Amino acid sequence: MTIIAAAVDSTGGYLASDSGVSCGGLIYPAGSKVFRLCPRVAVGFSGSCLLGTLHGTGELDTITRETVARDSEVASSYLGIGRWWQRVHALVRGLETSTLDASGARNLPADGLAVTTDGIYVLSCDGSVIPVDGRSWAIGSGAEVGVGAMYAARRCGACARVDVAVEAACRYAVGCVGPAHVVRVGG
16 A cells, blocks of 8 residues: 655656555555665665565665665666665565465565666566666556656656655555655755
8 A cells, every 4th residue: 555656857866655554454654665775776665564574674774784885886776776675685585574476486575666866666576676667657556646647747847746646646546645755866
């Protein structure tokens, strides 16, 4: 029950989320699902339960520090994001929140979205990183509403596009709850 929206323009990359968390069949406002990985990369998860689990272990912060410490430029590249996501994926494989796919492999229960100053990447639940062909994208249960809203606002700046995407999803998509949280990178 989420929307994570990303947009990029000459002012930087923007990533926004709603605040909804589902627990025991109820949806209530909790907090942001997006955070800055390093100065040039922001990341968000469509599964708030996953983000909470990772923060609870403390391992997410360790993986992030180690990735950025190696080289902040590499950390903000496609390759660096891929390495970070693979480490997060490996961490979650052993947690109870992971799920088994048809082949018996453990996968994350949610996708993620990363934005850099240069582009947008889908962080797939199977551990792969997929570049988005475009300057705006969204994931989660409110994604269809969010992408439509960003298309309608395509002549606006990136910050306005992610803001309108989350606002529209919170109004028209079941399970998305405000307020919006926006993270900016670069620019």
